[in-house]
Amino acid sequence: MKGATMTARIAFGSIAMMFILALTANADGKGELQKYFNDAASKVKATENPSEKRTILNESFQTMSNALDIVGRSPSTSKADRVGIDRFKATLQEKQDELAGSNGYARVPDGQLNAFSLYVVQDMEQADQIISISLVTLLLIILLIVLLVR
Amino acid sequence: MRDPQSRSVMGAPHSMLFVSVCCAALAVLLSSCSADLPVQREAQQAEERALAATYSIVCVIHGDGDYLYHDTSGNEYKADEEALAGAKRVAQLNPHAEVFIFHQRPRRHFLLLFPLHDGEFYYYRNGRLIANESYWRDQEQSHFDPEVGLYRRFRADYQREMMSVFLYCGHEIPEVGGAGYDASYPDRTFTVHDLAGGLKDFTRHSARFDLMVLSTCFGGTPHTIGALGSFARYIIASPDNLHLSYFDLRSLERLDLSFRDGDVPAFAKRFAHQAFDLLTRDLQTTVSVAVYDVDRVQEFLHSVHRVYDHTLTTLKEATPASMATIEHCDCADLPAYVLPTMNEGVDVFYRPARFGRSKHKQTHSGWECWREIGPQDATSRSTGSRLFLEQ
Numbered sequence: 177m178k179g180a181t182m183t184a185r186i187a188f189g190s191i192a193m194m195f196i197l198a199l200t201a202n203a204d205g206k207g208e209l210q211k212y213f214n215d216a217a218s219k220v221k222a223t224e225n226p227s228e229k230r231t232i233l234n235e236s237f238q239t240m241s242n243a244l245d246i247v248g249r250s251p252s253t254s255k256a257d258r259v260g261i262d263r264f265k266a267t268l269q270e271k272q273d274e275l276a277g278s279n280g281y282a283r284v285p286d287g288q289l290n291a292f293s294l295y296v297v298q299d300m301e302q303a304d305q306i307i308s309i310s311l312v313t314l315l316l317i318i319l320l321i322v323l324l325v326r
Numbered sequence: 327m328r329d330p331q332s333r334s335v336m337g338a339p340h341s342m343l344f345v346s347v348c349c350a351a352l353a354v355l356l357s358s359c360s361a362d363l364p365v366q367r368e369a370q371q372a373e374e375r376a377l378a379a380t381y382s383i384v385c386v387i388h389g390d391g392d393y394l395y396h397d398t399s400g401n402e403y404k405a406d407e408e409a410l411a412g413a414k415r416v417a418q419l420n421p422h423a424e425v426f427i428f429h430q431r432p433r434r435h436f437l438l439l440f441p442l443h444d445g446e447f448y449y450y451r452n453g454r455l456i457a458n459e460s461y462w463r464d465q466e467q468s469h470f471d472p473e474v475g476l477y478r479r480f481r482a483d484y485q486r487e488m489m490s491v492f493l494y495c496g497h498e499i500p501e502v503g504g505a506g507y508d509a510s511y512p513d514r515t516f517t518v519h520d521l522a523g524g525l526k527d528f529t530r531h532s533a534r535f536d537l538m539v540l541s542t543c544f545g546g547t548p549h550t551i552g553a554l555g556s557f558a559r560y561i562i563a564s565p566d567n568l569h570l571s572y573f574d575l576r577s578l579e580r581l582d583l584s585f586r587d588g589d590v591p592a593f594a595k596r597f598a599h600q601a602f603d604l605l606t607r608d609l610q611t612t613v614s615v616a617v618y619d620v621d622r623v624q625e626f627l628h629s630v631h632r633v634y635d636h637t638l639t640t641l642k643e644a645t646p647a648s649m650a651t652i653e654h655c656d657c658a659d660l661p662a663y664v665l666p667t668m669n670e671g672v673d674v675f676y677r678p679a680r681f682g683r684s685k686h687k688q689t690h691s692g693w694e695c696w697r698e699i700g701p702q703d704a705t706s707r708s709t710g711s712r713l714f715l716e717q
Contacts, residue, residue: 207394211402218400256646263650274681284681294398295610295681301395302543302567302611 208318217293226286237272243320260309381423382488385413388496390432390508395570405570409495412575417450419579425450428473433510449480468516470524492535498543502642518553525557536590541572546616547694548634552627555620560594565694566614573601602675610680616692622671633662637696658691
């Protein structure tokens with residue numbers, strides 16, 4: 177039983193490493209995060225129902241936030257990366273608050289949800305806090321998102 | 327068998343005759359040319375005048391970093407490749423310009439071992455591509471020596487008579503630090519000071535550039551405009567964030583031949599206005615484009631020089647943790663910068679973001695500064711507190 181668990185862990189570790197190596201070779205970390213939000217925006221646009229649009233956006237924020245939490249808590253994450261992660265999380269929280277109309281924000285009207293999803297993509301594309309997170313940490317975040325979404 | 331010697335003696339009169347005939351023919355030819363020479367020379371000069379470059383455009387495109395962006399339909403673009411295509415279009419559509427394009431690319435290897443050139447140079451004249459060379463960027467420091475070398479090799483001799491434009495497309499140029507600007511060379515630093523050094527070499531034998539376009543985020547800081555203002559008469563920059571789709575370059579296509587010195591500020595405003603219109607059409611984030619009349623902003627820059635330098639010293643000493651409590655802001659939000667000269671020489675085109683905490687900020691001074699936010703402010707900002715409430 178113990179052996180089987182170890183084998184599973186090794187297999188998972190190997191897959192994770194291969195995934196990270198493949199991503200490192202073929203993509204930049206920030207670009208992958210941008211694609212994640214762009215995919216969410218495309219889904220929002222493709223949906224007619226405002227409440228579904230909200231769910232898509234909220235889930236995309238929550239999944240990203242959970243991944244950031246996990247990586248941020250990891251002892252292997254550097255102090256500098258933690259600062260970047262905290263700032264990134266704060267930005268996400270603001271967007272989540274605006275979407276929901278909490279913490280003093282007016283709720284994003286139903287008719288502006290497509291525009292809001294574009295705003296999220298464009299804001300992320302120019303977000304300097306992402307740049308301050310190292311590539312390895314960014315790739316870990318992406319790996320976690322892939323796992324959390326499945 | 328004939329004696330070879332006698333043959334040569336016999337051939338001498340024929341050779342002389344042949345040379346005489348050639349000389350006579352040449353004389354007739356030259357005389358016939360000289361008869362029409364003034365007319366032909368005038369025609370040639372007119373042709374040269376027509377083909378002479380009236381505009382000199384130098385374009386540096388930084389592509390060694392994260393430059394991916396999406397349009398409103400979700401299509402992916404690489405900012406540097408798009409900027410390159412735009413610059414080439416400008417070069418091809420201007421029959422009276424010489425255009426230098428430097429594309430600073432990421433480091434790549436052939437078969438993972440052999441390094442490939444990390445720069446590509448294009449030189450266009452009269453709308454035609456004259457040279458296209460790969461080159462090595464400086465490997466150790468972010469100087470512009472290779473670019474300046476290529477510029478000097480190809481530039482027209484009559485630079486002083488041309489209207490000159492310098493364009494830089496890339497990420498925010500750091501005012502201090504600057505490590506990691508090039509993704510391929512993370513230890514190399516690149517700052518405003520390095521760009522100013524490059525501009526000094528570009529302009530060594532000529533006056534300042536008539537116009538400089540900084541297609542970067544946060545280009546409109548007192549330090550950046552002050553440092554680069556020594557090399558340009560007018561600067562167009564974005565004081566706030568600038569989306570990676572950059573400023574629209576179409577205003578530079580088909581430049582008008584009747585352009586005169588006094589038209590530069592009017593042209594700069596037209597360029598800024600068109601760039602602003604296109605950005606506001608597609609973007610939900612903040613859009614800000616400012617035109618700085620470098621001579622007219624000097625008084626303001628002198629007034630705030632010390633206080634801004636103090637900020638830069640703080641930034642230099644900042645740790646990653648303390649950087650979390652420092653952020654960009656409109657200089658008008660800081661009392662030390664609110665001076666009667668603040669708006670002198672600056673034309674600002676600004677539209678706030680459609681969403682987010684800066685949604686209700688309706689104006690921008692055109693000057694971007696830094697401010698420290700206390701830990702409490704930082705926390706409350708992160709939780710969307712009353713500090714940034716919707717009104």
